Amino acid sequence: MYSDRALVIGAGFTGLLAARVLSESYGDVVLVERDQIAPDTEHRAGTPQAHDPHTLLARGAEVLDTLFPRLGAELEYVGAVRADVGSDFLIRSAAGWAPRDHVGLSVLSTSRATIERIIRRRVLKLPNVSLVDGVTIDGLLHDRGTVTGVHGRREAPPSRNTVRDAVSADTTFTDYADLVVDASGRNSKLVSWLAELGVHCPAPMIVNGHLACSSRLYHVNPDLKLDWKTAREFTHAPTTKRGGAVASVDGTHWFVTLFSAGGEAAPTDEDGFLSHATALECQDIAEIIKTATPASPIHHAGNLRSRWNRFHKVPNWPRGLLALGDSVVSLNPVHGHGTTLAALNCADLQTLLHDHDLAKEPQLFQRAVAKAAWTPWTSATTHDLGWSTRRRSPSARFAQWYARRLADVIPHSKQVYRACVRVSQMVDHPTALLRPAILSRVLAGRGLAGRVLSGSRLQARER
Known part of the structure; x- marks a missing residue:
């Protein structure tokens, strides 16, 4: 199927991936972005989380390499650091240090600005993709249950003539499309825009663990001989309220993030x-x-939470409209699932567009977005609900109990740790943690895990 025109609200990471996918099915794809974007744009106001490190999970990296062949190699060329999630990671939980064992899954650590710049350059080279920046969208155009475009305001471009600047004003912006895609992120106004059309969404699910984080970039100090590429120390309800992380990014910097939980x-x-x-x-x-030279101010983010707009449950969802990424499910950024979930949304978009006209069947896609969100949502909220005083459902209580048992066993069992890593990287489904070999060790606790590990080491020495 090949339609005429698609319009994507937001030219950040998610919007760029969506435009890349839509370019295969639409003759004209327009990215509409609120921020002014120059070739050397680093941090945009629309992505405050850009001041935190961004590690592409293994599953997300697979999707990106499919959409953008050799993207990993290009990112490494400009300094992204590749690390094995076992041997190159130093991980500390409340129960102790995780095994430093080669897992065979590697991730790339880079800054948000770097990955957006590389992907933006590739997307805007596509002959049927264009960018309109400096536009604030105020609402949707519609006709009899179908979204037909957007309206808003376009910021007047700056000039060197101060007199002209004084009298210049924002201009009205209107654009029409066969398909409008909201990729405007966690600050999306889509729920309000839909209400103006008489489309009312169920209340979002919100989980607030009252987490906060502060991040700072440092120049790498070559005098510090560290045997890891990423280090992370987790918070743990209800006792361990402080954590931290360091990631090597772009070849010459360390990103240090310190986070707090439980208020x-x-x-x-x-x-x-x-x-x-x-x-x-x-x-x-x-x-x-203590020893490295700061390369940025300290950036603080507070009251971090997860929110799920359940658009897949809206019975009169309008034709011609899709939503994905953080505009649907915005996860607590401390847990690092956001970019991978956005990539999975775009992979589903590509698959469904092969056989369906999603402008006419938008809820097919919204249901796919909900299905992809379940695993990262459960992972993020299971941790954050540990800090909540609200009564939790039986399933949530079981998930938290099992997560605590896993954490207790991880320092004593390489097998359990590998299984957890593969799930956390979204390569395996969480049910992999219930396989008999893992379940038996978790239920028996650290004692059995330690004996099994000791026995395997003894056998290895005998061989």
């Missing part, structure tokens, strides 16, 4: 940043802060 404030000043890191078990994080 505890994350540091916002120099002394607090170092004090938080010094209290962690992973002292390498404090050493970086």
Whole structure:
């Protein structure tokens, strides 16, 4: 099927991937972006999370390499750091250190600005994709249950003539399309726009673990001889309220992120940043802060939460409209699933467009978005609900109990750790953690896991 025109609201990571997919099925694809985008754009106001490190999970990297062949090699060329999620990761949970064992799954660690710049350059080279920036969308155009376009305001371009600037004003923006795709992110106004059309959405599901984080970029200090590429120390309800992470990004920098849970404030000043890191078990994080040269201010984000707009349950969802990425499911960014979930949404979009006119059957896609969201949503909210005082459902209580048992066993069992890594990287389904070999170790606790591990080491020595 080949239709005429698709319009994507938002030219960030999700919007760029959506435009790449739509370019296969639509003759003209237009990206409409609120921010002004120049070739050397680094951090945009529309992506405040760009000040935090972005690690592409293994499953997300697979999707991106399908959409953009050799993207991984291109990112490595500009400095992205590839690391094995077992041997190159230093992981600390409440129960102890995870095994440093080669898992065979690698991830790329890079900045949000770098990956957006590389992908944007590729997408805008496509002959049927164009970008209109400096546009704020105020609502949807519609006709008898079908979205036909968007309306908004376009910021007047700056000029060197100050007199002209004084009298210039934003201009009205209107554009029509056969398909409108909302990829405007966690600050999307889609629910309000739909209400204006008489389409009312169910209340979103919101889980707030009252997490906060502070991040800072540092120049790599070559005098620090570290035997890892990424380090992470997790919070753990209800006792361990402080955590931290370091990722090597773009070849020459470390991204240090310190996070707090259970309502505890994350540091916002120099002394607090170092004090938080010094209290962690992973002292390498404090050493970086003490000895490395800062390359950015401290950026703080508070009240981090997860929200799910259940668009797949709207019975009168209009034709000609799709939503994906953070505009549907925005996950607590501390858990790192957002970019991978957006990539999975675009993979589903590509598959469904082969056999369906989604402008006429939009709920096929919204149901696919909901299905893809279930696993990362469950993972993120299981952790965050541990800090909540609200009564939880039996399934949520079981998930939290089992997650605690897993955490207790991980330091003592390479097999359990590998299984957890594959699930966390979204390569395996969470049911893999219920296989008999894993279940028996988890239910028996760390004692059995330790004996099994010791026995396997003894057998290895005998061989």
